[in-house]
Amino acid sequence: MKARAFSYFRAATIDQALHAHARAGDDARFIAGGQSLVPALSLRLQAPRLLIDITHIAELRGVRREGAFLRIGALTRHCEMLSEPLIAEFAPLLRAAAPFVAHPAIRNRGTFGGSVAHADPASEFPAMTLALGAEIEIVGPSGSRRVKADDFFVDLFETALQPGELITAVFVPLFKADQRFAFDELARRRGDYALVGCGMLATCTGDRIDDIRISFFSVGNTPTRVKGTEAALIGSSLGAERIAAAQAALEGDLAPPEGDEVPPAMRLHLARVLLGRMLGRLGAGA
Amino acid sequence: MIGFDESLLDDADETVRVRFTINGRKVACEVAPRETLVDCLRNVLELTGTHAGCEMGACGACLVQLDGRAVHACLMFTVQADGARIDTIEGLTESGVIADLQAEFHRRNALQCGFCTPGMLVNAHELLSQVTRPSREDIRDALSGNYCRCTGYEAIVDAIDAVAKARIESGGPT
Numbered sequence: 001m002k003a004r005a006f007s008y009f010r011a012a013t014i015d016q017a018l019h020a021h022a023r024a025g026d027d028a029r030f031i032a033g034g035q036s037l038v039p040a041l042s043l044r045l046q047a048p049r050l051l052i053d054i055t056h057i058a059e060l061r062g063v064r065r066e067g068a069f070l071r072i073g074a075l076t077r078h079c080e081m082l083s084e085p086l087i088a089e090f091a092p093l094l095r096a097a098a099p100f101v102a103h104p105a106i107r108n109r110g111t112f113g114g115s116v117a118h119a120d121p122a123s124e125f126p127a128m129t130l131a132l133g134a135e136i137e138i139v140g141p142s143g144s145r146r147v148k149a150d151d152f153f154v155d156l157f158e159t160a161l162q163p164g165e166l167i168t169a170v171f172v173p174l175f176k177a178d179q180r181f182a183f184d185e186l187a188r189r190r191g192d193y194a195l196v197g198c199g200m201l202a203t204c205t206g207d208r209i210d211d212i213r214i215s216f217f218s219v220g221n222t223p224t225r226v227k228g229t230e231a232a233l234i235g236s237s238l239g240a241e242r243i244a245a246a247q248a249a250l251e252g253d254l255a256p257p258e259g260d261e262v263p264p265a266m267r268l269h270l271a272r273v274l275l276g277r278m279l280g281r282l283g284a285g286a
Numbered sequence: 287m288i289g290f291d292e293s294l295l296d297d298a299d300e301t302v303r304v305r306f307t308i309n310g311r312k313v314a315c316e317v318a319p320r321e322t323l324v325d326c327l328r329n330v331l332e333l334t335g336t337h338a339g340c341e342m343g344a345c346g347a348c349l350v351q352l353d354g355r356a357v358h359a360c361l362m363f364t365v366q367a368d369g370a371r372i373d374t375i376e377g378l379t380e381s382g383v384i385a386d387l388q389a390e391f392h393r394r395n396a397l398q399c400g401f402c403t404p405g406m407l408v409n410a411h412e413l414l415s416q417v418t419r420p421s422r423e424d425i426r427d428a429l430s431g432n433y434c435r436c437t438g439y440e441a442i443v444d445a446i447d448a449v450a451k452a453r454i455e456s457g458g459p460t
Contacts, residue, residue: 001341005299008319008365009290020290031366038322038361039342049295051319053366079355103431105409106343108355109362191430 003041010053014060014139017052018164022141024050026163031055032075033110035102036118060113060168063087069135069171074113078102081112091172093132093199096183097124103191113167116152119159119222122193124185126153127223130215131181131199134172140165156221179203180285182278185218186270194218195262196270198278207237207283216271219254226253229275238283246279247272304368308333309377317364324348324359327374335375335404339433346432347401349408350374356412375404384411386452390445398436405432410446420450 011017021028028050031037040046054060060075063086070090081087081098088095101107101124115125116136129149136147140162147160154160185197196219202212212230217223232249236242256267301316308331315330327333339347341360348359351373378384384407397403413420413428425446434442
């Protein structure tokens with residue numbers, strides 16, 4: 001239960017952090033909140049030569065509007081997602097998801113960028129970047145780039161991040177007056193990983209859904225957008241029949257894996273139940 | 287050059303000097319980078335009120351305050367805390383800020399073996415400094431990351447609830 005020996009470097013700038021990573025021959029890990037990384041090191045699931053602390057890099061901090069987006073600095077802590085007024089106003093889906101992220105003391109240290117980079121398929125925030133159509137800003141040895149959330153999550157704990165790259169910020173399209181959102185999850189205990197969870201963002205004209213993005217977590221190797229289900233909803237209003245059609249479509253979108261304590265059929269059932277409840281609320285909450 | 291000394295890579299287990307303020311006192315100690323804060327507090331500084339339970343952030347027995355917020359001392363390395371202000375259960379006890387919580391825990395038998403109690407108190411202290419009138423559900427939610435294997439939580443929630451009410455009656459937090 002103790003980490004293998006490593007060297008520690010506290011970077012003051014992004015350049016310092018990238019330089020240190022390269023000098024360690026990429027046998028290094030960036031650490032921010034460390035709420036997933038420290039246990040992984042303690043269990044020796046990971047054992048880098050060098051740990052690069054990025055929490056003191058000012059460029060990675062702050063939440064602000066930038067054009068049509070809200071720029072959320074990678075070091076924004078989960079507790080700030082709850083308290084920051086700009087999040088509540090322009091990214092209310094993230095505000096709704098934040099109380100479900102782990103326990104209060106974890107939220108005091110864990111960071112938004114770290115959660116997205118870690119890409120735990122059972123985590124709330126990575127899945128919400130999908131529902132929001134967010135863009136992830138990445139910096140690395142070959143410069144800076146922005147990747148759409150749809151292209152970011154590749155496989156289990158695998159993302160578009162290449163060795164030596166780190167997330168600088170997540171850009172979330174500003175929430176608009178004609179949009180509605182919903183978040184919910186089913187867990188055995190508050191703060192535990194969800195058995196299944198979901199976030200959705202709809203653009204509406206009156207009660208008609210013009211566009212909707214729905215993303216599930218805890219249903220497979222990555223957070224998962226359910227495009228067939230979305231298609232079943234676009235162009236209609238949310239009556240009981242339409243919701244039932246969406247629930248039926250979910251079966252074609254999700255294939256929960258075998259081999260853990262929750263059988264795939266049960267997970268799919270819970271996903272259907274959750275979807276039905278959330279669409280009902282979305283329809284009622286004009 | 288830009289701040290990174292490559293000789294660092296060859297000194298993986300060599301100790302480094304860390305300075306912080308613990309319970310109001312400035313402290314410097316030599317730690318290996320891989321040493322967690324809970325191990326440093328207990329083994330180096332002999333502040334054994336912070337308990338090491340699961341050592342993976344699940345049980346809440348190791349909670350301390352870092353720059354005024356409750357964090358797991360098992361989920362950070364001591365080197366990360368360089369320059370920070372840390373308050374452990376010993377400091378919170380001596381300063382008297384949790385005296386009413388401690389008395390109420392005692393009065394209501396909100397502990398049996400006491401292993402979880404420091405973490406419970408740190409978390410309760412944080413909750414009551416942020417929310418003046420927590421509901422019982424708020425209290426349970428705040429304690430969702432603290433395991434108690436003896437009492438079954440009811441008395442713990444009662445104690446925190448009673449202190450929250452008593453603080454309101456006496457005109458705000460102590």
